[in-house]
Amino acid sequence: AAGVIQSPRHLIKEKRETATLKCYPIPRHDTVYWYQQGPGQDPQFLISFYEKMQSDKGSIPDRFSAQQFSDYHSELNMSSLELGDSALYFCASSSGQTSTDTQYFGPGTRLTVL
């Protein structure tokens, strides 16, 4: 079965640079969630989209923005990167804006900021 695809899998950036993370949900899934997992931490919710509209927002820095496109893929844009942004970024998808739909996670993008 097709899973959530995230690219790139690994990314190394310098401080103050920008980064773009991409997420391709499971086919026919229309909801995308982004989570950030710091070293040794639990995943923290950043933002979600349903049918290309932002549906919820968590502790996402103003330096970050995201959107969902017409083909349902999503991109997380991160600017003015800081050392503290180094983390594993997960995208998850589900098949609708109801809590009955399980969120399936991608493999994550490991971002390292030097």
Place this chain on the structure above:
Amino acid sequence: AQKVTQAQTEISVVEKEDVTLDCVYETRDTTYYLFWYKQPPSGELVFLIRRNSFDEQNEISGRYSWNFQKSTSSFNFTITASQVVDSAVYFCALSPSGGSNYKLTFGKGTLLTVNP
């Protein structure tokens, strides 16, 4: 506000032992969903189970079983006859039901190490 507590930070067992991972949650929602995810050393998050607050039946899937007790706000996970491949961080998570906010709130995770 929602909160998930996994009091066991690390557990170490020997292969073939049974092990129970504890999860206690707090929520003001009358309906909600509980989840367990596994994060092996490779880093991905693997979905294991979803349980809704209406269904307090225990569930068994192979060597895995889950005990949901609404009265104590607990959703514990037992691995029977543990194997080395079970070594991972296990997260318990909570999601509200209804409305438009379905983000997962995770516990801090329990690192399970199964030694041969």
